Ligand code: SF4
């Protein structure tokens with residue numbers, strides 16, 4: 001790894017620790033360009049500054065004081081999806097995910113937000129902090145949308161939701177279905193924590209209900225601490241690492257207080273964010289699909305045949321962050337009867353990418369388009385994605401039911417116990 005010389009700074013002031021970290025990672029890049037064709041945002045604009053190599057150069061220039069992060073420069077960095085497809089193919093091992101997170105933290109230190117007017121930036125921060133990352137409030141808003149849909153007012157609700165309306169699913173949202181019994185066995189094999197995130201009472205509620213039922217059916221007791229909060233991913237990827245760290249601390253305390261040392265997470269992006277708890281707090285963090293696949297053969301309940309054609313989407317957080325590209329497929333292969341179909345271009349981000357779907361809806365929709373076309377061609381009974389953000393984004397555009405893998409497993413368990 002190259003060690004930057006802090007005396008070489010253009011303005012002859014010592015580099016901050018953050019700038020040193022940015023330079024250190026950026027200087028690992030040999031500018032070979034292998035990553036560039038794998039970048040979804042580059043594929044849309046064919047502008048070097050919208051690809052990983054260009055963004056690395058921009059970050060290097062900013063950290064060296066050679067480049068001012070004006071609106072144009074900041075926008076090229078802001079539109080990065082943090083999908084880390086570039087990192088996955090990089091032969092030099094550039095830690096691009098860490099680099100762009102540090103870069104955004106550096107941009108957040110600028111006196112005024114360069115990418116959008118101050119009032120608009122404040123609106124999005126308020127929305128994130130007061131609604132999107134608050135489980136109860138988001139759950140209530142989601143229920144209201146469901147009620148309006150039932151009254152035939154879904155279109156009006158989407159218009160009233162302003163910039164969020166485009167991200168809401170058009171098809172009727174159903175309440176979390178009745179799942180397999182969560183009646184606890186007299187002597188469970190163990191107690192495990194269940195992380196349900198800020199979407200656990202809203203768009204992720206059916207997957208959470210399915211996860212509880214599946215964990216119980218495997219003989220374990222799921223414990224859901226009420227004082228768990230958002231995983232912090234939205235803050236971590238928008239230049240606020242201290243806020244994300246505080247959220248991780250609160251979650252660690254909640255699960256420690258619940259007396260569990262294993263945390264099962266419903267959603268791949270939250271798992272990636274919370275996986276740091278393993279090193280910092282000794283909490284074993286597992287995504288629900290991975291945890292289920294790790295069960296011993298004797299722990300598996302009876303499964304019934306599901307006669308579905310399933311189009312499988314693999315989220316970037318599962319493929320590139322957790323490095324588990326096959327877990328959803330392997331879990332679904334364990335359910336008899338399913339016919340698995342691969343959505344074209346699965347390795348390319350669908351555009352949801354946390355808050356990007358709200359901040360850059362046109363980009364998100366252009367990246368989703370080829371996936372929707374592929375889904376239409378496949379004409380599956382159900383689309384499956386292991387991340388709630390991707391599932392909601394796909395559902396907002398597809399005329400199909402979108403579920404998480406654990407929901408199909410729970411359905412198979414229920415059918416076998418009938
Ligand atoms: S993280 Fe994704 S969007 Fe960002 S530069 Fe890498 S490949 Fe492109």
Ligand code: SF4
Nearest residue numbers: 029030032033035090
């Ligand atoms: S990030 Fe890696 S693959 Fe991309 S240009 Fe740099 S060295 Fe090459």
